[in-house]
Amino acid sequence: MLLNRNKYGSFTDAELIHSYKERQRNGIVGELYQRYGHLVMGTAMKYLKNVHEAEDLTMDVFENLGKKIAKHEIKHFKSWLYMVCRNECLMRLRKKGPVTQEIEDRLTSNETTENASVKEEQLSRLETAIEDLKDLQRMCIKYFYLDQKSYQEIAAELNISIKKVKSAIQNGKRNLKIMMEGSHEK
Numbered sequence: 001m002l003l004n005r006n007k008y009g010s011f012t013d014a015e016l017i018h019s020y021k022e023r024q025r026n027g028i029v030g031e032l033y034q035r036y037g038h039l040v041m042g043t044a045m046k047y048l049k050n051v052h053e054a055e056d057l058t059m060d061v062f063e064n065l066g067k068k069i070a071k072h073e074i075k076h077f078k079s080w081l082y083m084v085c086r087n088e089c090l091m092r093l094r095k096k097g098p099v100t101q102e103i104e105d106r107l108t109s110n111e112t113t114e115n116a117s118v119k120e121e122q123l124s125r126l127e128t129a130i131e132d133l134k135d136l137q138r139m140c141i142k143y144f145y146l147d148q149k150s151y152q153e154i155a156a157e158l159n160i161s162i163k164k165v166k167s168a169i170q171n172g173k174r175n176l177k178i179m180m181e182g183s184h185e186k
Helices: 002-008 013-023 026-048 051-063 065-071 077-108 113-132 135-146 151-158 162-185
Strands: none
Touching (some): 013 026, 065 077, 113 135, 135 162, 151 162
């Protein structure tokens, strides 16, 4: 293990990713865990607010990291990894459902029922707002943030240019923000 640490310790993130795509060595994922395990754990704690769940999620993220690296084009690993972790957290929270999540919130945190219902309302408004986007914006937002597809994958899937994908995501995010702020004022 120490040998792998020395071997990959001097590599940049980009070199590690490239090397993993070529050789698929577990030592590379181990090096990425050494560098970013604490960041994934911190992000998981922020969303899940439970140490055991955050530890499980962290291990799941790194267990599946190799498959995701092989499948995606990654330009900025640290921000890509944050998005992977964030999406995993959100998927776990969605799987729990609003009732289970509300009960757990009451048991594990000091939040009031009012705060929990406000968060639930915000998530509900966000889901509605996403559905209200124009078709292209909605599809690109879902593919990019929920399915974790790259710009290239989205462009190929929808048979449009990468520039159009980026534009749809940017406009979709802006429109979501406007819709969320507008519904908050009501």
